[in-house]
Amino acid sequence: MFLKELELVGFKSFPERTTLRFERGISAIVGPNGCGKSNIFDAIRWVLGEQSTKALRSLKMEDVIFTGTDKKPSLGMAEVTLVFCNKSRQIGFDNDEIEVCRRIFRSGESQYLLNRAPVRLKDIMDLFMGTGIGAESYSLVEQGKIGMILSTRPEERRLIFDEVSGITKYKNQKKEALRKLEETDQNLLRVNDIIVEVRREINSLERQANKARRYKQVFEDLKGKETIIAKLEIRRIEKDNSQLREKILDSENQINAREEEINSHRESISARLAKIEQLDEEVSFSHDKLINIDNLINNNAQRIKVNQERIAELNSRVENLKDQLREAGVRIENARMNLENFQKEHSNLEEVVKQKEGLLAKKQNEYEEANSSIKDSQDKIKQSKVLVIDLVSDVTRANNEIADLQAHLKSQLLRQKRLEIEKANTKEEKDKAEEVLGENISELNKVESEFNQLNNRINDIGQSRQKESSERDELIRDIQDLENEKIALQSQKEFLEELKLKYEGISESLNAVLFLDKSPGEDISGILIKVKEQSLCADEQSAGLKYKLSGEAKPMPLDTEAITQRIGHIQIEIDRKKKEQEEIDLRIRGLAEAEEGLRQQAKASEMLLSNKRIQKDGIMKQLEKIQQEYEVLTLELEDLENQFKELNDKQAQLEKKLNHCCQEQKAQEDLVGSLEEHIHDCRINREKILVEITQVKTEIESQKERLTQQVKTEALLMIAFRESRQLFENYSGEIDQSKLKIKQLNEESEELGRRSTEAREEKLSLQESQDKQQKEFKELNAIQESDKGKIDSLNENIEELRKSMYEYQMQAKEFDFKRISIHDRIKQVYKLELESIFDPSAEEENIDKENLGLEIAELSRKLDSYGTVNLIAIEEYEELKKRYDFLMHQEQDLSKAKHSLHEAINKINRTTRQMFFDTFKKIQVEFHTYFRLLFGGGEAEIILTDEENPLESGIEIICRPPGKKLQNVVALSGGEKSLSAVALIFAIFKVKPAPFCVLDEIDAALDEANINRFGTILQEFARISQFLVITHNKRTIASANVMYGITMQEAGISKIVSAKLSVRQEESSELAAVA
Incomplete structure (x- = not known):
């Protein structure tokens, strides 16, 4: 496994996406101070989960995002990605590549991604735990961490050894187990408190439940007897109600018979009513039709009269139109002759305009040629002027550069003198700082001794307080047991007293x-x-x-007196133990106050100790800073000598360039003068052509204006001709339409006369039919009135029957109300539906209602005597009993879990102890070996400050360089400390090599001889691990396989340049010198 790729976007000085692809072996990262080399180190540490802004050289986490420059705006996000080759499956992740990414936004939002899937920081840390990879692991070593390894307290120094031995994850598991154990103890304590309270409630609820059961038994007896009484009453009501229903049914039958007879009469009336309505409609229809016929005859006569008047008007209109038609023919002939004359004149004007336009086109071509010649000359002048301006700019720039160089040479001379003075002052400050550091170390050792004494006293008081607390807990448990026994005896006493009352007078032997x-x-x-x-x-x-x-x-x-005495003895014992508890509480408070006072002293001592350490660290950092400044000043003085020579050469080149630019400028100015004369001649010729063009355009416009006027006149004549012809056609059409209309009106008048004759004949027939219909209508109305009288008589009889039936129904409703009241009462009191247990067909049993009533009264009195009864006590008791059983089960589970956690912690302690001892011994051997190798002799060892407690013990480093006495590492010189720390790091890598290691300028304090040894060992380790070395040292660079150069061509923006290095020492040295 090795680091394959590093990608940065927007991280610190890397705004653009920058990718570094690494190979196995040693990769060197080089570049001048301030170019962004250490940002590479910070990026690797940050993506692996670093949370300290101080370690990242920032005030807040958002400061790692690119903040922008004068030319480039700031970004809103920073992202760093590491790609690991995992073909060996060293990490338990089934992928050939592992990609770890971290992002942060300006809003403060942060993201972690594993193979581009979102994860938590804990997932990243768990993935690399035990591999040597991590933000605080030994695989990331910077110059400041070298000092920290040697200068920190022994207890802090062992963190590196824990990581190497692989017990970090076990310690995390132990920490988690202890947290769970504390939670289990708290849960167990809470469960025990709840069990005591639930046990007390169960005793009380048990008595209430027994009383509730007796109450429910009496209640059930009363319910049964009252249910029997209710059944008998309902049966009597149902019997009376049945007789009423028969009477209601008889009344309903009589009403139905009367209603049927009424319906028969109504049907006859309805049938005749339909006939009457039909006759009425026929009479109305005949009357309406007669009116329509009269209206038709009158309308036809009126329309015939109107048609005759319209025919007379149309004949007069035809005569007028014939006169107007003759006048329109004369106007058409005049318009045609005028139009032909104007068309001939129009053709002549168009020929003249065409000749003038040909002359205009010729003059315009001559004008364009003159313009083109002027434009070409102007373009040449413009090019020459641009060239002259560029030459002037070059001349000015060259003069400015020469002046800048002269000023720079002067300032560099002053700077050289100032650097020599600063170098002398820096040497003096370094000597003073070393003297102050010695005094600070002596004071620090004294304060550490006092702080350790206070901690020992605090531990003694803590143990005493823990012992007192254990005794107090034992007393509390004894008091709780006595309280439980007291509660149990009180419950037993109450139960016995209840039995005595219940079975009083049974037998004297009950007292036994x-x-x-x-x-x-x-x-x-x-x-x-x-x-x-x-x-x-x-x-x-x-x-x-x-x-x-x-x-x-x-x-x-059954002797409750003995129980009472026992309760009294228990109460005395409880009071005595509570008094002991109060005495112990007083002692615990006194110890706590004493412990708090010592802790305050220890805190003050720790603050003083911390201040002393900070002062020491500050002095050491100041010494390192002074040493770096001294070396930098030396290098700067050397660089100044080289710069003087370069500046003189550059000044000579600039003066040569200046002479050439002046000659070229004069030649371009002469060319511009000749071109301006040519432009002047072309402009005079162009003005002459422009005058001729204007004259021709004026003549063309005049002819075109006459031509336009003729076109307008011709158009007006054409319009007049067309209007006259259209008027002639309109008059002819209107005459034809008027003649057609006259013919239509004559035909319509004849048709109207025929229709009026037919309407008069239909009117006589309708009048005869209407007389017959009115006679039949009067006869049917007389029969209808007779049937309506019969219906009124039957309705009166039905009303009397309904009154009787209503009285029967009211009595039936009263019986129903009584029955419902009985049902509701039984349902309300006993939550019982009578329908579910009532059988109306069952015969009435021989029941003594009087005795049954007495029994009900007695049961009611007995029920009232119970007073307030908690009826839900039975269910509450059962539920509480279940809860009590559940809590007891929980207590057992928690006890088992507590035992399991203790076993797990003991197993972790055994495992980590063995792993730590094995690793510690191996590192001891390797540290001694590499110390002698780097120092060329001497002795070195690492020891535990507390061998009896190795898992919490600090680690001391004892060294003896060749020719010196054995002493603690803090007493070594700066170079010896760095070399000792390098020896320890190589020893750790020998025991447990990490997949890769990043070294940030850890060789800065080594001299040339030690650098050679360092490079040799580094090449040896490169065969088993991958190394990324950030350095300025040429010999270290020569050891690398690949070199990455970091440059800052633009202020605030870092760039990467990579190069493969040859194994030959000469070429490597040359490349290192160039870097």
Whole structure:
């Protein structure tokens, strides 16, 4: 497995999509300071889940998005993608490639993707856990982390060893198990509290449920007897109601007979009424038809008169139209002659205009040729002027560049002097900082000692408080047990007192023993008698004791005084233990206050310790910064010498270019002068042609105007000719239409006269038929009045019968109301439907209603004597009992889960302890080997600060470079620390190599000899792991297979340039020098 590809979009100084494709072996990333090399390191760390903005050199997470430059706007998103080759399946992921991507937006929204599918950060961390890949793993090493490995506390230093030994995931599992264990303890405590409360409620509900059962039994007896009374009453009501229904039925039959007779008369009336209505309609129709005939005769006479008047008018109109027709013929002939004269004159004018237009076209061609010549000359002048402007611009630019170079040379001379002064000042600051660092380390060791003493005292007090808390918990459990026993005895006492009241006077032997849960056997029948369904009472105390001793029964003494005494003793014991609990609480509070005071002191000491460490880190960073500034100043002074030579050469080139530009400028200015003279001559000729064109256009316009006027006159004559001809045709048509209309009017008058004669004959026939219909209408009306009198008499008889039937129906409704009231009462009181148990066909039994009424009264009185009864106590008791059983089951499950978690934690501790020891011993051996290899001798070892607790112990590093005494790593020089840290990193990689490793300028503090050893070991490890090295060192670059150059051609925007390197040392050195 290795890192195959890195892709950045919008991350820090990489706004464009930038892709780096890596190969196995060593890849070097080089470039000047500030070009964005470390942004590559930050991108890899960020995509693997880094959450610290400080580690990413930002104030907030959104700062990793490209913020823009003067020429390029800012972006709204940053995205980094890592592609791993997974053909070896080192990661349990069934793909040849694994693509991990992280995005962030300006809004703060963040996304993680695994093979382009959205996932959580936890999924990414779980995927790489134990492989050596991660934001905080040993595979990502930067210059600052080198110091951190050696300068952090021993407890923090072991985090790297945990990652190497592969116990990080086990520690996470243990942390999760401890969290679950704490939750289980809390749940178990809550369940126990609930069980105690539920047990108390069950005892109370059990008594209420027993009372509710007795109440329900009496209630059922009362319901049965009242149901019998209700049945008898309903049967009597039904009998009376049946007689009423027979009377109602007889009345209904008589009413129906009368109504049938009425219907018969009504049918006769309806039949005659139809005949009367038909006759009435026929009379009305005849009357209307007579009126229509009179109207028709009058209308025809009127229309004949109108037609005769219209014929006279049309004859007069025809004569007038003939006179107008003759006048129109004369106008048509005059218009035709005028039109022919104008057409001849129009043809002559068109020929003149055509000749003038030919002359105009010729003059216009001459004018266009003059314009074209002027335009060509102007274009040449414009080109020459542009060239002159460019030459002037080049001359100006060359002069400006020469001036800039001279100013730059002057400023570089001043800068050289300033850099020499800064270099001397930097050397002095470095010496002072090293002196302050020594003093700071001494003070830090003193504060650490005081802080450890305070922590030991806090631990002692914590153990004492834990012991007191355990005793307090034991007391609480004892008090709870006594409370439960007290509640049970109180319930037993109440039950016995209830039994005494219920079975008072049965036998003195009841005071001896009460047996539960079994029925007597045949061998003791006669000794024991049944008192309750599951309770036995002994006739004699000796028999009861004998039965008890046989193991077949459970005795319960009826002497409540003993129970009362026992309850009193329990209460005394409870009070005593509560007093002990209060004393323990006072001691716990005192210990807590003492612990809090020590914690405040420890916190102050820790803050002081932290400040001292921060001061130390600040001083060390200041030393590193001063050293870097010193080296940078040296390099800058060397660069200035080279720049002086380059600037002098560039100035000579610019002066040569300036002379050439001046000569070319003069030649172009001469050409522009000759072209301007030619343009002047062409313009004079063009003006002359333009005057001639204007004269020809004026003549053409004059002729065209005359031609237009003739066209208009000709058009008017044509219109007049057409109008005269159209008028002639209209007059002829109108005469023909008038003659046709006269003929139609004569024919219509003859037809109207014929129709009037036929209408008079039809009128006489209708008058005779109308007289016969009116006579028959009067006869039918007389018969109708006779039948209506008979119907009124029958209606009066029906009304009397309905009054009688209404009285019967009211009595029946009263019986129904009584029956419904009985049903409702039974239903409301007993929730019972009488229809479901009532059989109307059953014969009435021999029932004593008086005794039944007395029994009902007695049961009602007994029911009232119970007072308030909780009828739902039975269901509540059953439900609470189920809940109690469920809670007990939950308590068992939680106890089992707690045991399982303890076993899992113990197993994790055993596994991680063994894994850590095996890895730690291997790293010890390899660290000693690589230390001697890098230092050329000496000794080094890593030891545990607490060997009895290796899983929480810190790790100390002890080193002895050649020729020095054995000492802690913090006492080494800066170069020795860096080399020791490199030895530790290589030792870790030897024991557990990560798929890839990124080294960010960790060779900065190494001298040339150590760089050679570092490069040799790096090439050795490149055979098993992939290395990405960010460096400035030429020898380190020479060790690489591929070099990636980071440049910043445009301010704020990084670019990538890659090159394959040869294995030959000479060529590698040359490429490194160029980089």
